[in-house]
Amino acid sequence: IMPSLVGSEMCIRDRYYIAIMLLHKRVGEMSEKKKVKNAEYDVVVVGGGMSGICAALAAARHGVRTALVHDRHVLGGNGSSEIRMHICGASENLAKPDLEEGGILYEIMLDNKSRNDYYNFSIWDMILFSTVKRQENLTVYLNTAMESCEMGEDSTIRSIDAYQLTTETHWRISGKVFIDCTGNATLGYYAGAEFRTGCEGRDEFHEPDAPAEANNDRMGNTLLFKAVDRGHPVKFTKPDFARTFTEEELKYRTHSAVHGAQIKGKVDKAYVRMTSFSTSSVDYGYWWIELPGRTDDIIDEYEEIRDELVSCIYGIWDHLKNGGDHGAENYDLEWVGMLPGSREGRRLVGDYILNENDVLSNRQFEDAVAYGGWPMDIHTAKGLYDFDELPSKVISFDGAYTIPYRSYYSKNISNLMMAGRDISASKMAMGSTRVMGTCAIGGQAAGTAAALCIKYDCNPRGVGEHITELQQLLLKDDAYIPGIRNEDPADLARGAKVTATSAQEGFAPENVINGISRDEDGHRNLWISGEGRAGGETLSLELAEEQPVSEVHLTFDPNFHYPIKITLSRKRQAQQRIGVPPELVRDYTVALWQGDKKVAEQTVTRNVHRKNIVTFPKTECDRITVTVNQTNGSNEAHIYEVRVYS
Secondary structure: OOOOOOOOOOOHHHHHHHHHHHHHHHHHHHHHHOEEEEEEOOEEEEOOEHHHHHHHHHHHHOOOOEEEEOOOOOOEHHHOOOOOOOOOOOOOOOOOHHHOOOHHHHHHHHHHHHHOOOOOHHHHHHHHHHHHHOOOOEEEEOOEEEEEEEEOOOOOEEEEEEEEOOOOEEEEEEOOEEEEOOOOOHHHHHHOOOEEOOEOOHHHHOOOOOOOOOEOOOOOEEOOEEEEEOOOOOOOOOOOOOOOOOOOOOOOOOOOHHHHHHHHOOOOHHHHHHHOHHHOOOOEEOOOOEEOOOOOOOOOOHHHHHHHHHHHHHHHHHHHHHOOOOOOOOEEEEEEOOOOEOOOOOEEOEOOOEOHHHHHOOOOOOOEEEEEOOOEEEEOOOHHHOOOOOOEEEEOOOOOEEEEHHHOEEOOOOOEEEOOOOOOEOHHHHHHHOOHHHHHHHHHHHHHHHHHHHHHOOOHHHHHHHHHHHHHHHHHOOOOOOOOOOOOOOOHHHHOEEEEOOOOOOOOHHHHHOOOOOOEOOEOOOEEOOOOOOOOEEEEEEEEEEEEEEEEEEEEOOOOOOOOOOOOOHHHHHOOOOOOOOOOEEEEEEEEEEOOEEEEEEEEOOOOOOEEEEEEEEEEEEEEEEEEEEEOOOOOOEEEEEEEEO
């Protein structure tokens, strides 16, 4: 570039200065080409799995400007089309049906059920995408991986830096409250939040099933597959990279109905209740194709674990097809995952660490905002390679425990919250809280709390002073918290006199204002019209006095005893019904009255949801009627709750 200056007599110092100038020139050119954009929100949610989706929707629905930042092209995390694990939760696969998670998660699943009867994960992707995209106050960043965060004073996160691969854009996204829904607590790790990995020793929390000494054992990552019966023999040629498995190595891994029956007698009833060994099949599996890696850092090993899992999953399929009679002769691989689902990484430390004793005792916390009921499911330390061990130790229990709000915000980063498998819990408790249903309702709780942070200009810890308001908001939004009932002072229905044109014994109209919007402890908290009477049946609420009314909230019955989750498992599919739940009210009319004069009316048709909100211009009235015109198939009208707001 400067030949006249670059001669043999030029000193090293001069050459150094020229090199520095050229380097600065090149860096400047590169910086000019780098695309950098800034955005600012009230709440920033990092991670678009089920917990992140519910957190972002909850915050946005409560009126705060929210960002959802997700590093994949589809939403849903372990429940997405990339991984295809079905959503499990406190209902424990119908063992505890009344504990089915409600709220935002159930709303999304009902939407899917109304469109997707044949378990198409591409349609499920669309449901998740459309739900977040149409939400006011919510901006979604897909294909956007967080790279770092900027910290301010007082251990506060100011912003995150993220790169959107598809647009070659570097984003700096600022916020007031951040929610870590990454699963691995990546944001918390970058921010310097206190965290844990592995399992605590027995003495720390006096957990009866914890190991005597702390260790770094962790549950591994898994790839799933789906096969289809072609109706004739299908050949499978093993790829050269796949490893070989013997029947002896898989003796404790159920991979056909006959092997499930052999293992069933070796385990206790609680374990059989959850895993149902005797009905294992060869068309969908297997959660036990699981590897935790070989070093102390499962996150750092993710790519190596993926490669080994690919070798294992094709090796397992080769064993099913060519390693003896497993009933797989006519089966053909239709889909094999390439993105492993993760179970365990870092757990952030909050003001309270949930532990095994809380779980087993069904503890009811004063600051409860979510709940769990899935067994404590602790997988073997070496995963698939623990050939002489059952793949999981399952500790079942009756009932449900609650999760305190203090487990959903960081102990040492002042504006950081978390939801998902990275909440503040011991390893033993995380064995129950990590499932997607529990993660999702925790996300709704965290997102609602974040909105209260903005309302009261406080940090997440400060929301503890408004815990009753948080709990009541969650109930109003169709979440469920065991032991907490509707005590919303703004709900005009609580003081109303309720009657109906008909009712079955034990299903009185007054049930719709008893504060509990689902069955609980053997009591069915709903109104059901007379036998065989649905269309034209009317529920009437006479207010204590004439009041202005602008909203009527209705909670219908989807019958939690029938699951509605998307799944590739034939067994789980067989438990479901075609179409939306027939018990759901489909067409109905809400009318406002002054004495005998009807002053306003709204008719809703083709409803497919459990929670409905009917809005009016603010109207003075002293009575509200709800007339059921048609259900989705039932010959009786079912309503769990009615709320009225001005």
